[in-house]
Amino acid sequence: MTTRQRILDASLALFNEQGERNVSTNHIAAHLEISPGNLYYHFKNKQAIIFELAMSYQQRVLTVLEVPEERALTVTDKITYLQGILSGLWDYRFIHRDMEHLLAADDQLKSHYQAFFRQCLQRVVAIYRGLRTAGIIALNDDDLNSLALNTWIVVTSWISFLRTHLLAQGGQPENMLQLQGGVYQVFALERPFLTEAFRDEVVALQQAFAPRPQWLHSLF
Amino acid sequence: MTTRQRILDASLALFNEQGERNVSTNHIAAHLEISPGNLYYHFKNKQAIIFELAMSYQQRVLTVLEVPEERALTVTDKITYLQGILSGLWDYRFIHRDMEHLLAADDQLKSHYQAFFRQCLQRVVAIYRGLRTAGIIALNDDDLNSLALNTWIVVTSWISFLRTHLLAQGGQPENMLQLQGGVYQVFALERPFLTEAFRDEVVALQQAFAPRPQWLHSLF
């Protein structure tokens, strides 16, 4: 693997674990046992590393959100989408931790991200339209748009919600289970719009993602 | 006003405007035209300032979320709650920008915050129970719990959503209007649970908070 790629991988891992704020370029170099000069030979500054990671993240998410045109959507599709997005968010979780800072520090990243968000929202809308066409949910366009936006907000906030409100240290195994709770939570958004024909089936599926009692009951 | 209070006020203003990360204790002192030594006479470190601001924030939110016991809830109550919370979140918006960092840096704040969150969630649940008792919404306990959690997530993420996805510079006047969009968005969460008796009334009310076309249509 090239040094350049090793820098990206190490940066991503360290940013995720400790937060971008707490990881300096010197830390990254030391972790890789290379010199700071070497790091700066491959990237002109820290922003450039972040920018590249953010591009990978966006590509990952957009790939997950592709909408099949030739066939109708199924309930399983929806789960696949959610799991894909949640695992993408997890793998790049440093990005949503203080995105305001990342965007404020890099105009190029900001415009890229805002375009990316529009694309995402359009695809989420398209997915819900697909579910409506498939007869799985029933709602008007206003409700659908609001649902799409609320879904986006809940999904993208879910990880930081977990990390701030629940388990203290960011142990991965524990959180991976809780991560699935995001699926449950989004299903709860859609549930009232389910058609009678699909309600029982979907609700049964949702239960598979029900948060484990040990932390759910500690909430309510 | 005491120097101590002036430090708190200036810190809050600067943290909100520039982000806690970008505001050093030296900045705060310089802004107040006092010496760093003076600042550290009143607060033992930066964390202590943040901690105190976080306590004010929590008290503000809990005060807003008080549930009247002697009377039934009305639709107007709900709007009052939402506006109160949103304006509280706005006035302390630095807190939700990188809360993970704030909590990781201060164990005391972390335990306070987690207890605070539980209290908030319980009150949101109580409010929805009140609306159910008043016959405004109809749902079972599972749906109600999920709705409460989703409401909390959407409300607390709304401001950072606005600041990252929409208008670039954080101009207050523009954002104050958009801030109200959060009310609309939460109403959208509840809308499918409205009883027939109240649906038309509430939906009409919701329209008053509909986001202005100039940025809504840019989204979809």
Added chain:
DNA sequence: GACGCTTTAGAGTAATCACTCTAATAATGG
């Protein structure tokens, strides 16, 4: 094996950070 290009090491730098120390000044109370 000499040349040129890419990659690397590592010392160094100016700026900034949170915070400390000492001493001067103001306020207070007897």
Added chain:
DNA sequence: CCATTATTAGAGTGATTACTCTAAAGCGTC
């Protein structure tokens, strides 16, 4: 008016930051 205490100024500190510079090492090719 004096003694004590509370408040303030301001210089300074060691650590850390993002990043630069120079020179050396690899390495492919003729």
